[in-house]
Amino acid sequence: MDQNSSPGAIDGISEPCFSFGVISDIQYADLEDGYNFVGTRMRYYRYSLHHLQGAIEEWNEESNHLFFVLQLGDIIDGFNAQYKVSEESLQNVLKEFEKLKAPVHHTWGNHEFYNFSRDYLRNSKLNTKFLGDQIAHCPETTPSENYYTYHFVPFPKFRFILLDAYDLSVLGMDQSSPKYQDCMKMLKEKNPNKELNNPQGLSEPRFVQYNGGFSQDQLDWFNAVLTFSDTNQEKVVVVGHVPIHPDASDDTCLAWNYRDALSIIWSHKCVVCFLAGHSHDGGYCIDTHGVHHITLEGVIETPPESQAFGTVHVYPDKMVLKGRGRVPDRIMYYKKD
Numbered sequence: 519m520d521q522n523s524s525p526g527a528i529d530g531i532s533e534p535c536f537s538f539g540v541i542s543d544i545q546y547a548d549l550e551d552g553y554n555f556v557g558t559r560m561r562y563y564r565y566s567l568h569h570l571q572g573a574i575e576e577w578n579e580e581s582n583h584l585f586f587v588l589q590l591g592d593i594i595d596g597f598n599a600q601y602k603v604s605e606e607s608l609q610n611v612l613k614e615f616e617k618l619k620a621p622v623h624h625t626w627g628n629h630e631f632y633n634f635s636r637d638y639l640r641n642s643k644l645n646t647k648f649l650g651d652q653i654a655h656c657p658e659t660t661p662s663e664n665y666y667t668y669h670f671v672p673f674p675k676f677r678f679i680l681l682d683a684y685d686l687s688v689l690g691m692d693q694s695s696p697k698y699q700d701c702m703k704m705l706k707e708k709n710p711n712k713e714l715n716n717p718q719g720l721s722e723p724r725f726v727q728y729n730g731g732f733s734q735d736q737l738d739w740f741n742a743v744l745t746f747s748d749t750n751q752e753k754v755v756v757v758g759h760v761p762i763h764p765d766a767s768d769d770t771c772l773a774w775n776y777r778d779a780l781s782i783i784w785s786h787k788c789v790v791c792f793l794a795g796h797s798h799d800g801g802y803c804i805d806t807h808g809v810h811h812i813t814l815e816g817v818i819e820t821p822p823e824s825q826a827f828g829t830v831h832v833y834p835d836k837m838v839l840k841g842r843g844r845v846p847d848r849i850m851y852y853k854k855d
């Protein structure tokens with residue numbers, strides 16, 4: 519899309535109902551550039567902060583319709599923990615987010631758990647559950663404190679649901695807890711490799727330690743919120759760090775039980791889009807039920823001369839992603855009833 523054209527210029531509608539920003543996998547660390555584990559992609563640890571600054575400047579210059587920004591997880595890199603600078607690096611990134619004129623909703627990814635415990639995150643600025651909405655007289659839609667989820671309504675009839683893709687995980691958990699032990703048992707059954715981050719030779723390569731999944735309790739909660747949204751004739755955007763559709767992700771980056779999440783989504787008519795990060799090359803598909811799956815290109819693997827963020831303009835019949843740099847533009851029409 520031409521940078522100067524208004525989003526409404528696509529079909530003559532002048533104004534979106536609202537717009538929001540998206541950015542993922544900033545993975546800031548005060549380190550020299552270096553390759554990813556498999557040596558295929560350069561990671562720009564220090565420059566990622568400049569990319570964030572650029573995104574915030576552009577979002578702040580955009581129209582008044584920018585209601586919020588979704589930070590899709592992995593805000594700082596796991597290397598910070600090794601150098602014992604996790605808190606300092608997090609402060610550096612959050613200081614940039616404070617310049618944003620709109621509120622930011624934070625998602626938690628694997629790198630959050632390399633740096634911090636779940637208890638730490640719960641009490642940190644990365645917990646934006648206070649921005650969530652309550653549905654009166656519908657207690658089953660109130661999220662549990664056992665996982666990091668909430669939902670909010672930025673505009674009438676549009677609901678956003680943040681999911682916790684590390685609710686089933688071996689990361690960030692008390693290792694003496696039954697939940698950790700069950701997750702470790704399952705992971706080891708699915709992944710016989712000595713190094714549990716290694717997907718080599720697996721028939722289901724998503725069963726690595728850097729991925730996670732959704733507990734039945736969280737899925738029941740998700741189902742309850744979607745049931746309410748169906749009844750209330752809402753359009754729902756679901757947000758999580760880890761992708762849930764194989765056609766929108768590298769197969770080593772999918773949620774362990776992505777099929778459970780998909781089958782719940784497909785049993786409701788309200789979901790129009792699933793937004794994720796984690797798979798740094800990005801991805802997109804529209805699934806068999808007309809749900810758009812966007813995996814956002816990661817900031818960390820974005821060279822200085824490019825960018826990786828976007829603004830989504832929301833209309834009554836579609837969402838229009840205006841991508842910057844590595845993030846492509848997309849027009850996503852809602853499925854017909």
Ligand SMILES: Nc1ccn([C@@H]2O[C@H](COP(=O)(O)OP(=O)(O)OC[C@H](O)CO)[C@@H](O)[C@H]2O)c(=O)n1
Pocket residue numbers: 554555556592596628629713715716717728768771796797798799
């Ligand atoms: N084959 C591998 C891959 C990774 N590791 C180690 O696992 C940790 C997490 O890996 P990392 O690449 O940093 O995770 P990201 O969330 O940044 O990226 C996910 C996908 O790779 C992106 O496409 C880290 O400690 C690696 O060293 C491994 O041991 N074996």
